[in-house]
Amino acid sequence: MIWAFDLITLIFLVITAIISLQTKDLLSAAMIFGVYSFLMCLLWAGMAAVDVAFTESAVGAGVSAVFLIATVLRTTRRSSD
Amino acid sequence: MKSFALIAVVLTGWLLLSAVSDFPDWGDTESPANDYRLSQHYITETFPETSVPNMVTAVLADYRGYDTMFETVVIFVAGIAIMSILRRKPLDHLKDKGKETRTYKKDPDLIIDTTCRLMIPIIQLFALYVVAHGHHSPGGGFQGGVIFGASFILLALSRDLQAAQRWVPEKRVLNLAGIGILIYSGFGFACMLLGSNFLDYEILHKIMPATPIEARSHSMLGVEIGVAFTCTAIMFSIYSNLASNGDMKETL
């Protein structure tokens, strides 16, 4: 594990988490949540947890982002906070 | 509410951060979690006992077989729950009966349509590889099943839901999900019938052309296939319910 890579990914992780919770547009919140999941997947791949990273890239970044987008398009896109 | 939340979060965070200094250093080989003999046993004895090089899959499907089996049941129950929450008859179907209810998009986009038609078989082939090769490389039933389900989701996104449901209609989805759990528990009950414990695959060498150690490896593959069936079916079922708001008619 390269600690510099680890550090940068962790900082980006916190930034994407905050942005995805702060945007008023729910569609972009769902997309940035996908980015967050993919960064998390990179981090775990770096920590030698390849199976966990593989699952996260398929489930977290792929399918759950699609579920969120489906719900946002079926309900409303604007959020008050 | 916000100030209350902030106070609660800051208190909990302070409590957890003050505990961080007691944690072992990152990457410490002598930490209790890494030094415990169960983990050591999994690392050193997995290949001699099961002839599976991927320890994670071996522990997932063999040593902790119960855990994974009921994990699969959890996914199944979640799919059923979503169906029972959202599923309803299409609204305009009640209004004008006898009309053709299948609604395709007027003209599917040529580039998206062609790209997805080329990509979907490759995605499915890769998913099958992930399932079949799960005990030699990263992968397994969960990942392969989710990727296979994602290929149907891609079909439904690029055309519409009916196009995907030609391949996996709702009834077949539920059957597949049930079959997955039946395959998994069938391996367990086969072990019991042959006189061993539930999910103790070693005994299956009596009905398999394999040595007892290879029987564990082959049974793991069978179990992963069961998991993949359930994952595929439930992922597509969740998507089709969420994307059509339960009436299985309109798409995104």
Added chain:
Amino acid sequence: MELLEALSAKFNYWIYVIIMMIGLYAMISKNNLVKKLIGMSIFQTAIILFYVSIGVKEGDTIPILYHDQVHPSHGDSHHEADTGHGEDHHPSHEEIVANLHIEPDDFANPLPHVLMLTAIVVGVATLGVGLALTQKIYRDFGSIEENEILESIKSAK
């Protein structure tokens, strides 16, 4: 550099606490139901990050045995070289195991990985149930904002 190395020894744990608190704050204080669910997912991944961080060893590799360890006949000198070019000598499982030397500290701890692999899949199942409930609420109340739903429940009474 020395300072950064010392800092990185516990850095993962700090970040896990921070991400977890971001998720918890979103779950409590956000008004929008989808935002609450995103917060829940962030909370889950923070816990998974914690577990995976526990299983890391210094200088480890992925918890899968090398191909050379499992198939020693290919290019390894454990077996004598008098087998011809055309025929492949396939050693039995017992022979491979007898020549196998696994150092536990060379491989990452597989146990946290297994526990968390199933947690991720259950996480997407719970997220799906939550989103289904959100859609049902929207169908009944016409809103996914918490205060508007509470108001319409009050005015209906």
